[in-house]
Amino acid sequence: MSTEKTPASAQDIVFDHVVKTYPNAASPAVDDLSLTVSAGEICVLLGPSGSGKTTALMMVNRLAEITGGDIRIGGRSITDHDPIELRRSIGYVIQQTGLFPHLTIADNIATVPKVLGWDKRRVKDRVAELLDLVGLPVAEFGRRYPSQLSGGQRQRVGIARALAADPPVMLMDEPFGALDPITRERVQDEFLALHERIRKTVIFVSHDIDEAVKMGDRIAIFREGGKLAQYDTPRTLLKEPADEFVARFVGADRGLKRLTLTRLAELDLTPATSGDAALPAIGADASLRAALSLMVAEGTDAVRVMESGDGGGGGEVGAGGEGGEGPGGAKALGTASLDAVRKAGAA
Ligand SMILES: Nc1ncnc2c1ncn2[C@@H]1O[C@H](COP(=O)(O)OP(=O)(O)OP(=O)(O)O)[C@@H](O)[C@H]1O
Numbered sequence: 001m002s003t004e005k006t007p008a009s010a011q012d013i014v015f016d017h018v019v020k021t022y023p024n025a026a027s028p029a030v031d032d033l034s035l036t037v038s039a040g041e042i043c044v045l046l047g048p049s050g051s052g053k054t055t056a057l058m059m060v061n062r063l064a065e066i067t068g069g070d071i072r073i074g075g076r077s078i079t080d081h082d083p084i085e086l087r088r089s090i091g092y093v094i095q096q097t098g099l100f101p102h103l104t105i106a107d108n109i110a111t112v113p114k115v116l117g118w119d120k121r122r123v124k125d126r127v128a129e130l131l132d133l134v135g136l137p138v139a140e141f142g143r144r145y146p147s148q149l150s151g152g153q154r155q156r157v158g159i160a161r162a163l164a165a166d167p168p169v170m171l172m173d174e175p176f177g178a179l180d181p182i183t184r185e186r187v188q189d190e191f192l193a194l195h196e197r198i199r200k201t202v203i204f205v206s207h208d209i210d211e212a213v214k215m216g217d218r219i220a221i222f223r224e225g226g227k228l229a230q231y232d233t234p235r236t237l238l239k240e241p242a243d244e245f246v247a248r249f250v251g252a253d254r255g256l257k258r259l260t261l262t263r264l265a266e267l268d269l270t271p272a273t274s275g276d277a278a279l280p281a282i283g284a285d286a287s288l289r290a291a292l293s294l295m296v297a298e299g300t301d302a303v304r305v306m307e308s309g310d311g312g313g314g315g316e317v318g319a320g321g322e323g324g325e326g327p328g329g330a331k332a333l334g335t336a337s338l339d340a341v342r343k344a345g346a347a
């Protein structure tokens, strides 16, 4: 089968004792990095400024050449690839999105497919498909220039462009760093929903622990000197930080952060009774942390858990309603007590 026509499936990425020492540098920027990113997973590189996150990322597409060890994508060493071809086969998103200001949105996205020699029809279809995927219909946005979009929209175009040639691997360097908190959360959610559908192997740089916990299947925490401090799932990292440095980096509220990882829907709820109507109500999609916050705000020791509507959101659904019916007819699934939340969070 021609690999050009079939969508590339995700591939794993292996860092095997990787070292990067820049010319004239006294010590390595990345020092003996070994980790495996499984196919289809999102790996977040997290750590303080200067700890080698960007360098680690740029070695994957050979924008920075490794000086020791090896990186393999789908079992093949990156040094076996021509650097230019390698880069075309890997999506790359950077903070400032790097869109070409003099090209329309559609032409920005079409850049790599055109270089790869796709025919016009196929390029056009792909551009429309991708803009649709990131929620910017081609009819409305295709002919605009980057300066005619909001920051969040430009980020989404950056993601669409990185996906254009359907690369099995995506590298993202603080892609949402420049966005305000609300837009950022929305673009994060959009990206996660997109990732559910397209399942690329993603390496994502962040220096924000909350973003890392939200986005990562696994998190690699770097310390100064480009050394890997810990590589684990968010849950394990928050529960069992490997040392003092990691514990400090993830923050004193790591117990609370862990509560963000579990949805109320995952709890064994206490069956609802008529006496529960006075309890504050919250959607089953909401996290344990949101439930705890609501209990603290309302001064109760339990919440009423409501069936979440489509699209989740998972926020507060408001109190009141009779016979287990919330506003808009949401059904009460049961109640979650403070104790149940605490126990589930500690598990
Ligand atoms: N082109 C370069 N030449 C020489 N040294 C470099 C180069 N790029 C980065 N470095 C050095 O390598 C180290 C790691 O830099 P890198 O950009 O990978 O850090 P980072 O973790 O991405 O930091 P930040 O969070 O600030 O983006 C730093 O000490 C930096 O000064």
Ligand SMILES: [Mg+2]
Pocket (backbone or CB within 6 Å): 053, 054, 055, 205
């Ligand atoms: Mg960086």
